Amino acid sequence: xxxxMNMLDKISATDCIVLDGGYPLSVLETIVEKSxxxxxxxxxxxxxxxxxxxxxxxxxxYNK
Numbered sequence: 001x002x003x004x005m006n007m008l009d010k011i012s013a014t015d016c017i018v019l020d021g022g023y024p025l026s027v028l029e030t031i032v033e034k035s036x037x038x039x040x041x042x043x044x045x046x047x048x049x050x051x052x053x054x055x056x057x058x059x060x061x062y063n064k
Contacts, residue, residue, distance in 0.1 A: 013037045
């Protein structure tokens with residue numbers, strides 16, 4: 001959907017786009033490969049952990 005909506009034509013190189021996790025990193029890599037303006041730092045996506053895995057010390061501190 002991101003590609004179908006031609007979103008890259010609607011954002012500037014300084015924008016940060018937050019995605020809901022429905023886009024795997026491979027899709028974003030394909031998008032930025034084709035662009036001379038955008039890179040992965042223009043996107044923020046959630047990091048998914050396997051269910052039941054322990055939190056790191058940094059993650060525990062963040063969740064406080």
